[in-house]
Protein backbone atom coordinates (compact mmCIF):
# COMPACT_ATOMS: atom_id res chain seq x y z
CA UNK A 1 0.00 0.00 0.00
CA UNK A 2 1.28 3.55 -0.68
CA UNK A 3 0.37 7.04 0.47
CA UNK A 4 -0.74 8.89 -2.65
CA UNK A 5 -1.77 12.22 -1.17
CA UNK A 6 -2.34 14.10 2.07
CA UNK A 7 -3.96 17.42 2.82
CA UNK A 8 -4.57 19.74 5.73
CA UNK A 9 -8.15 20.89 6.31
CA UNK A 10 -8.50 24.01 8.49
CA UNK A 11 -12.04 24.89 9.55
CA UNK A 12 -13.81 26.84 12.26
CA UNK A 13 -17.32 25.47 13.11
CA UNK A 14 -17.54 27.61 16.24
CA UNK A 15 -13.81 27.23 16.94
CA UNK A 16 -10.71 26.38 14.87
CA UNK A 17 -9.69 22.82 14.02
CA UNK A 18 -6.81 21.47 11.93
CA UNK A 19 -7.31 18.03 10.39
CA UNK A 20 -4.92 15.91 8.34
CA UNK A 21 -6.39 13.55 5.72
CA UNK A 22 -4.12 10.87 4.23
CA UNK A 23 -5.14 8.95 1.08
CA UNK A 24 -3.71 5.66 -0.24
CA UNK A 25 -3.53 3.79 -3.54
CA UNK A 26 -5.94 1.19 -2.14
CA UNK A 27 -8.67 3.76 -1.57
CA UNK A 28 -8.30 3.75 2.22
CA UNK A 29 -8.08 7.15 3.93
CA UNK A 30 -7.15 8.15 7.47
CA UNK A 31 -7.79 11.25 9.60
CA UNK A 32 -5.66 12.84 12.31
CA UNK A 33 -6.30 15.85 14.56
CA UNK A 34 -3.59 18.53 14.47
CA UNK A 35 -5.33 21.29 16.42
CA UNK A 36 -3.18 23.47 18.71
CA UNK A 37 -5.42 26.12 20.25
CA UNK A 38 -4.16 29.62 19.46
CA UNK A 39 -1.31 28.41 17.20
CA UNK A 40 -3.28 26.35 14.65
CA UNK A 41 -1.62 27.65 11.48
CA UNK A 42 1.86 26.80 12.79
CA UNK A 43 0.91 23.11 12.79
CA UNK A 44 -0.95 23.40 9.49
CA UNK A 45 2.18 24.82 7.88
CA UNK A 46 4.47 22.28 9.58
CA UNK A 47 2.38 19.54 8.01
CA UNK A 48 1.76 21.18 4.63
CA UNK A 49 5.24 22.56 4.01
CA UNK A 50 7.52 20.11 5.80
CA UNK A 51 5.85 16.76 6.57
CA UNK A 52 3.50 15.91 3.70
CA UNK A 53 6.24 15.98 1.00
CA UNK A 54 8.05 13.27 3.02
CA UNK A 55 4.94 11.04 3.23
CA UNK A 56 4.05 10.64 -0.44
CA UNK A 57 4.98 7.16 -1.75
CA UNK A 58 5.59 5.69 1.75
CA UNK A 59 3.86 2.53 2.98
CA UNK A 60 1.21 3.76 5.50
CA UNK A 61 1.48 0.44 7.34
CA UNK A 62 4.96 1.38 8.58
CA UNK A 63 3.57 3.49 11.40
CA UNK A 64 6.55 3.11 13.73
CA UNK A 65 9.16 3.82 11.04
CA UNK A 66 7.27 6.94 9.92
CA UNK A 67 6.97 8.10 13.56
CA UNK A 68 10.74 7.72 14.10
CA UNK A 69 11.45 9.33 10.72
CA UNK A 70 9.36 12.41 11.55
CA UNK A 71 10.65 12.67 15.16
CA UNK A 72 14.38 12.03 14.68
CA UNK A 73 14.49 13.26 11.10
CA UNK A 74 13.35 16.75 12.10
CA UNK A 75 16.55 17.12 14.16
CA UNK A 76 14.72 19.78 16.24
CA UNK A 77 12.90 17.47 18.63
CA UNK A 78 9.90 17.80 20.98
CA UNK A 79 7.48 20.73 21.42
CA UNK A 80 3.74 21.14 20.78
CA UNK A 81 3.93 22.06 17.09
CA UNK A 82 6.17 19.17 16.08
CA UNK A 83 4.39 16.55 18.18
CA UNK A 84 0.90 17.71 17.16
CA UNK A 85 1.94 17.33 13.52
CA UNK A 86 3.44 13.89 14.18
CA UNK A 87 0.31 13.00 16.16
CA UNK A 88 -1.92 13.84 13.21
CA UNK A 89 0.10 11.61 10.88
CA UNK A 90 0.24 8.81 13.44
CA UNK A 91 -3.49 8.90 14.17
CA UNK A 92 -4.33 8.89 10.46
CA UNK A 93 -2.04 5.89 9.88
CA UNK A 94 -3.60 3.92 12.75
CA UNK A 95 -7.01 4.78 11.26
CA UNK A 96 -5.88 3.37 7.88
CA UNK A 97 -4.32 0.26 9.40
CA UNK A 98 -7.47 -0.55 11.40
CA UNK A 99 -9.63 -0.01 8.30
CA UNK A 100 -7.31 -2.30 6.30
CA UNK A 101 -7.72 -4.93 9.03
CA UNK A 102 -11.46 -4.26 8.99
CA UNK A 103 -11.54 -3.81 12.76
CA UNK A 104 -12.12 -0.98 15.26
CA UNK A 105 -8.84 0.59 16.38
CA UNK A 106 -9.14 -0.73 19.96
CA UNK A 107 -8.99 -4.31 18.63
CA UNK A 108 -5.70 -3.55 16.88
CA UNK A 109 -4.27 -2.13 20.13
CA UNK A 110 -5.06 -5.29 22.08
CA UNK A 111 -8.82 -5.37 22.55
CA UNK A 112 -11.11 -4.14 25.30
CA UNK A 113 -9.82 -3.81 28.87
CA UNK A 114 -13.25 -2.49 30.03
CA UNK A 115 -16.80 -2.33 28.75
CA UNK A 116 -17.11 1.47 28.69
CA UNK A 117 -15.16 4.62 29.45
CA UNK A 118 -15.80 6.78 32.52
CA UNK A 119 -15.68 10.47 31.59
CA UNK A 120 -15.78 13.67 33.56
CA UNK A 121 -17.60 16.86 32.58
CA UNK A 122 -17.15 20.56 33.28
CA UNK A 123 -19.55 22.30 35.68
CA UNK A 124 -18.75 26.00 35.61
CA UNK A 125 -20.51 28.88 37.40
CA UNK A 126 -20.13 32.61 37.93
CA UNK A 127 -20.22 32.06 41.70
CA UNK A 128 -20.51 29.22 44.22
CA UNK A 129 -24.29 28.85 44.11
CA UNK A 130 -24.35 28.86 40.28
CA UNK A 131 -21.57 26.29 40.20
CA UNK A 132 -23.41 24.05 42.69
CA UNK A 133 -26.49 24.25 40.43
CA UNK A 134 -24.35 23.25 37.44
CA UNK A 135 -22.77 20.35 39.35
CA UNK A 136 -26.24 19.05 40.27
CA UNK A 137 -27.45 19.54 36.67
CA UNK A 138 -24.55 17.46 35.34
CA UNK A 139 -25.15 14.79 37.98
CA UNK A 140 -28.72 14.60 36.67
CA UNK A 141 -27.26 13.97 33.19
CA UNK A 142 -25.62 10.86 34.64
CA UNK A 143 -22.03 12.02 35.04
CA UNK A 144 -20.36 10.26 37.98
CA UNK A 145 -17.30 12.55 37.76
CA UNK A 146 -17.68 16.31 37.65
CA UNK A 147 -15.10 19.09 37.44
CA UNK A 148 -16.13 22.23 39.29
CA UNK A 149 -14.75 25.68 38.44
CA UNK A 150 -16.29 28.96 39.57
CA UNK A 151 -15.82 32.68 39.32
CA UNK A 152 -13.69 34.19 42.10
CA UNK A 153 -15.04 37.19 44.05
CA UNK A 154 -13.07 40.30 43.10
CA UNK A 155 -11.86 38.86 39.78
CA UNK A 156 -13.69 39.77 36.57
CA UNK A 157 -12.82 36.70 34.46
CA UNK A 158 -11.05 33.45 35.37
CA UNK A 159 -10.09 30.30 33.45
CA UNK A 160 -12.85 27.76 33.17
CA UNK A 161 -15.87 30.02 33.62
CA UNK A 162 -17.82 30.77 30.45
CA UNK A 163 -20.12 33.62 29.62
CA UNK A 164 -23.22 31.68 30.66
CA UNK A 165 -23.40 29.58 27.49
CA UNK A 166 -23.06 25.79 27.55
CA UNK A 167 -19.96 25.77 25.41
CA UNK A 168 -17.03 27.39 27.20
CA UNK A 169 -14.43 28.49 24.64
CA UNK A 170 -11.37 30.23 26.12
CA UNK A 171 -9.87 31.27 22.76
CA UNK A 172 -12.14 34.26 22.54
CA UNK A 173 -10.45 37.14 20.74
CA UNK A 174 -8.47 38.20 17.67
CA UNK A 175 -5.68 39.19 20.06
CA UNK A 176 -5.11 37.74 23.54
CA UNK A 177 -7.61 39.15 26.04
CA UNK A 178 -6.04 40.11 29.38
CA UNK A 179 -7.54 38.91 32.65
CA UNK A 180 -6.71 40.00 36.22
CA UNK A 181 -5.44 37.33 38.59
CA UNK A 182 -5.11 37.15 42.37
CA UNK A 183 -3.85 33.90 43.90
CA UNK A 184 -4.84 35.10 47.37
CA UNK A 185 -8.48 35.57 46.33
CA UNK A 186 -8.47 32.20 44.54
CA UNK A 187 -6.95 30.30 47.50
CA UNK A 188 -9.46 31.87 49.91
CA UNK A 189 -12.39 31.06 47.64
CA UNK A 190 -11.78 27.53 46.30
CA UNK A 191 -12.12 25.56 49.58
CA UNK A 192 -15.48 27.32 50.10
CA UNK A 193 -16.56 26.17 46.64
CA UNK A 194 -15.87 22.50 47.38
CA UNK A 195 -17.37 22.73 50.86
CA UNK A 196 -20.62 23.90 49.25
CA UNK A 197 -20.46 21.35 46.40
CA UNK A 198 -19.79 18.37 48.68
CA UNK A 199 -22.53 19.57 51.03
CA UNK A 200 -25.06 19.41 48.18
CA UNK A 201 -23.88 16.46 46.09
CA UNK A 202 -22.68 14.14 48.83
CA UNK A 203 -19.95 11.51 48.42
CA UNK A 204 -21.09 9.34 45.51
CA UNK A 205 -19.64 11.56 42.80
CA UNK A 206 -16.00 12.16 41.90
CA UNK A 207 -15.09 15.85 42.06
CA UNK A 208 -12.19 17.36 40.12
CA UNK A 209 -10.62 20.80 39.85
CA UNK A 210 -8.14 22.45 37.49
CA UNK A 211 -5.73 25.03 38.96
CA UNK A 212 -4.52 25.62 35.41
CA UNK A 213 -0.79 26.19 36.14
CA UNK A 214 -1.48 29.36 38.14
CA UNK A 215 0.14 28.59 41.51
CA UNK A 216 3.67 28.40 42.90
CA UNK A 217 4.62 25.05 44.46
CA UNK A 218 3.98 26.20 48.03
CA UNK A 219 0.63 27.78 47.03
CA UNK A 220 -0.21 24.51 45.31
CA UNK A 221 0.65 22.61 48.49
CA UNK A 222 -1.64 24.94 50.42
CA UNK A 223 -4.56 24.30 48.05
CA UNK A 224 -3.98 20.54 48.03
CA UNK A 225 -3.98 20.51 51.84
CA UNK A 226 -7.06 22.76 52.14
CA UNK A 227 -9.05 20.53 49.78
CA UNK A 228 -8.18 17.22 51.46
CA UNK A 229 -11.46 17.11 53.46
CA UNK A 230 -13.41 17.08 50.16
CA UNK A 231 -11.64 13.98 48.80
CA UNK A 232 -11.13 15.21 45.23
CA UNK A 233 -10.57 12.68 42.46
CA UNK A 234 -7.73 14.95 41.37
CA UNK A 235 -6.31 18.46 41.44
CA UNK A 236 -4.98 19.30 37.99
CA UNK A 237 -2.07 21.44 36.80
CA UNK A 238 -1.43 22.93 40.22
CA UNK A 239 1.84 24.52 39.13
CA UNK A 240 3.70 24.84 35.82
CA UNK A 241 5.35 21.46 35.29
CA UNK A 242 8.43 22.39 33.28
CA UNK A 243 10.18 21.94 36.62
CA UNK A 244 9.01 18.42 37.39
CA UNK A 245 10.89 18.55 40.72
CA UNK A 246 8.48 21.21 42.01
CA UNK A 247 5.97 18.44 42.60
CA UNK A 248 8.18 16.97 45.36
CA UNK A 249 7.28 19.92 47.56
CA UNK A 250 3.57 19.57 46.83
CA UNK A 251 3.66 15.83 47.50
CA UNK A 252 5.23 16.44 50.93
CA UNK A 253 2.19 18.46 52.03
CA UNK A 254 -0.89 16.80 50.63
CA UNK A 255 -2.53 13.48 49.82
CA UNK A 256 -4.91 15.05 47.29
CA UNK A 257 -4.31 13.13 44.03
CA UNK A 258 -2.45 15.13 41.36
CA UNK A 259 -2.98 15.19 37.58
CA UNK A 260 -0.65 16.84 35.08
CA UNK A 261 0.18 16.62 31.42
CA UNK A 262 -2.24 18.18 28.95
CA UNK A 263 0.53 20.53 27.76
CA UNK A 264 3.12 17.74 27.60
CA UNK A 265 4.26 16.40 24.22
CA UNK A 266 6.66 13.53 24.96
CA UNK A 267 7.51 11.00 27.64
CA UNK A 268 10.50 13.19 28.56
CA UNK A 269 8.14 15.89 29.84
CA UNK A 270 6.71 13.54 32.46
CA UNK A 271 9.35 10.83 33.03
CA UNK A 272 10.54 12.21 36.40
CA UNK A 273 7.01 12.97 37.61
CA UNK A 274 6.00 9.38 36.91
CA UNK A 275 9.04 7.47 38.13
CA UNK A 276 9.19 9.50 41.36
CA UNK A 277 5.46 8.96 41.97
CA UNK A 278 4.92 12.74 42.01
CA UNK A 279 1.62 12.46 40.14
CA UNK A 280 -1.31 10.06 40.12
CA UNK A 281 -2.73 10.72 36.62
CA UNK A 282 -0.99 11.59 33.35
CA UNK A 283 -3.10 13.89 31.18
CA UNK A 284 -1.29 13.60 27.84
CA UNK A 285 -3.59 13.17 24.88
CA UNK A 286 -3.48 11.81 21.36
CA UNK A 287 -3.32 15.14 19.48
CA UNK A 288 -0.53 16.84 21.51
CA UNK A 289 1.60 13.85 22.57
CA UNK A 290 2.62 12.26 19.29
CA UNK A 291 -0.49 10.20 18.59
CA UNK A 292 -1.43 6.64 19.52
CA UNK A 293 2.13 5.37 19.10
CA UNK A 294 3.67 7.69 21.70
CA UNK A 295 0.65 7.63 24.01
CA UNK A 296 1.13 3.86 24.34
CA UNK A 297 4.77 4.40 25.38
CA UNK A 298 3.76 6.95 28.00
CA UNK A 299 0.92 4.79 29.34
CA UNK A 300 3.09 1.66 29.56
CA UNK A 301 5.80 3.58 31.42
CA UNK A 302 3.19 5.10 33.75
CA UNK A 303 1.74 1.66 34.49
CA UNK A 304 5.08 0.61 36.06
CA UNK A 305 4.44 3.25 38.77
CA UNK A 306 0.67 2.78 39.08
CA UNK A 307 0.06 6.15 37.43
CA UNK A 308 -3.20 6.10 35.50
CA UNK A 309 -4.28 7.90 32.35
CA UNK A 310 -6.61 10.91 32.46
CA UNK A 311 -6.47 12.26 28.94
CA UNK A 312 -7.26 15.86 28.10
CA UNK A 313 -10.53 16.17 26.18
CA UNK A 314 -11.44 19.85 25.88
CA UNK A 315 -13.45 21.18 22.94
CA UNK A 316 -10.28 22.55 21.34
CA UNK A 317 -9.34 18.93 20.63
CA UNK A 318 -11.40 17.84 17.64
CA UNK A 319 -13.78 14.87 17.48
CA UNK A 320 -10.99 13.09 15.56
CA UNK A 321 -8.82 13.27 18.69
CA UNK A 322 -11.76 12.28 20.90
CA UNK A 323 -12.54 9.27 18.69
CA UNK A 324 -8.95 8.03 18.68
CA UNK A 325 -8.60 8.71 22.42
CA UNK A 326 -11.68 6.62 23.20
CA UNK A 327 -10.21 3.61 21.37
CA UNK A 328 -7.00 4.13 23.36
CA UNK A 329 -9.03 4.46 26.58
CA UNK A 330 -10.90 1.21 25.91
CA UNK A 331 -7.63 -0.67 25.52
CA UNK A 332 -5.17 0.95 27.96
CA UNK A 333 -4.83 -1.25 31.08
CA UNK A 334 -4.01 1.64 33.46
CA UNK A 335 -6.98 3.80 32.45
CA UNK A 336 -8.11 6.43 34.95
CA UNK A 337 -10.67 8.75 33.37
CA UNK A 338 -11.34 10.70 30.15
CA UNK A 339 -12.21 14.38 29.99
CA UNK A 340 -15.39 15.08 28.01
CA UNK A 341 -16.52 18.50 26.88
CA UNK A 342 -19.30 18.08 24.28
CA UNK A 343 -18.61 19.86 20.97
CA UNK A 344 -21.19 22.27 19.54
CA UNK A 345 -23.72 21.25 16.86
CA UNK A 346 -21.72 22.71 13.95
CA UNK A 347 -18.65 20.70 14.96
CA UNK A 348 -20.69 17.53 15.37
CA UNK A 349 -22.01 18.02 11.81
CA UNK A 350 -18.55 18.61 10.32
CA UNK A 351 -17.11 15.54 12.08
CA UNK A 352 -19.60 12.64 11.96
CA UNK A 353 -18.47 9.97 14.43
CA UNK A 354 -19.29 6.52 15.76
CA UNK A 355 -18.54 7.33 19.38
CA UNK A 356 -21.41 7.77 21.81
CA UNK A 357 -22.12 9.26 25.23
CA UNK A 358 -24.51 7.61 27.67
CA UNK A 359 -25.02 8.87 31.23
CA UNK A 360 -21.44 9.59 32.22
CA UNK A 361 -19.75 6.98 30.07
CA UNK A 362 -18.55 6.90 26.46
CA UNK A 363 -17.88 4.20 23.88
CA UNK A 364 -15.80 4.56 20.68
CA UNK A 365 -18.04 2.43 18.46
CA UNK A 366 -17.14 -0.75 16.57
CA UNK A 367 -16.70 0.46 13.00
CA UNK A 368 -13.31 -0.13 11.31
CA UNK A 369 -10.75 2.55 12.13
CA UNK A 370 -11.25 5.24 14.78
CA UNK A 371 -14.76 5.92 13.55
CA UNK A 372 -14.53 9.66 12.87
CA UNK A 373 -14.93 11.29 9.46
CA UNK A 374 -14.96 14.85 8.10
CA UNK A 375 -17.54 16.46 5.81
CA UNK A 376 -15.10 18.54 3.75
CA UNK A 377 -17.81 20.47 1.89
CA UNK A 378 -19.40 21.53 5.18
CA UNK A 379 -15.99 22.26 6.74
CA UNK A 380 -15.28 24.67 3.88
CA UNK A 381 -18.26 26.76 4.99
CA UNK A 382 -16.43 27.59 8.25
CA UNK A 383 -13.21 29.44 7.35
CA UNK A 384 -10.39 29.87 9.89
CA UNK A 385 -10.77 32.75 12.32
CA UNK A 386 -7.69 33.76 14.27
CA UNK A 387 -8.34 33.36 17.99
CA UNK A 388 -5.98 33.52 20.95
CA UNK A 389 -6.09 32.13 24.45
CA UNK A 390 -6.13 34.83 27.17
CA UNK A 391 -3.21 35.95 29.30
CA UNK A 392 -3.30 36.68 33.03
CA UNK A 393 -1.79 39.68 34.81
CA UNK A 394 -1.50 39.99 38.59
CA UNK A 395 -4.29 42.28 39.73
CA UNK A 396 -2.10 44.35 42.07
CA UNK A 397 0.76 45.27 39.74
CA UNK A 398 0.11 43.87 36.24
CA UNK A 399 2.87 41.25 36.25
CA UNK A 400 2.28 38.73 33.47
CA UNK A 401 1.47 35.34 34.98
CA UNK A 402 0.12 31.92 33.90
CA UNK A 403 -3.45 31.77 32.63
Ligand SMILES: O=C(O)[C@@H](O)[C@@H](O)[C@H](O)[C@H](O)CO
Pocket residue numbers: 037170210212262312313314315316339389
Ligand atom coordinates in the same frame (compact mmCIF):
# COMPACT_ATOMS: atom_id res chain seq x y z
O1 LIG B 1 -8.32 20.79 31.51
C1 LIG B 1 -8.82 21.45 30.60
O2 LIG B 1 -9.77 21.10 29.89
C2 LIG B 1 -8.23 22.83 30.31
O3 LIG B 1 -6.95 22.94 30.86
C3 LIG B 1 -8.29 23.09 28.85
O4 LIG B 1 -9.58 23.46 28.55
C4 LIG B 1 -7.35 24.16 28.33
O5 LIG B 1 -7.62 25.39 28.98
C5 LIG B 1 -7.57 24.32 26.85
O6 LIG B 1 -7.38 23.07 26.23
C6 LIG B 1 -6.61 25.34 26.27
O7 LIG B 1 -6.81 25.44 24.88
Ligand SMILES: [Mg+2]
Pocket residue numbers: 210212236237262
Ligand atom coordinates in the same frame (compact mmCIF):
# COMPACT_ATOMS: atom_id res chain seq x y z
MG1 LIG C 1 -6.58 21.49 32.29
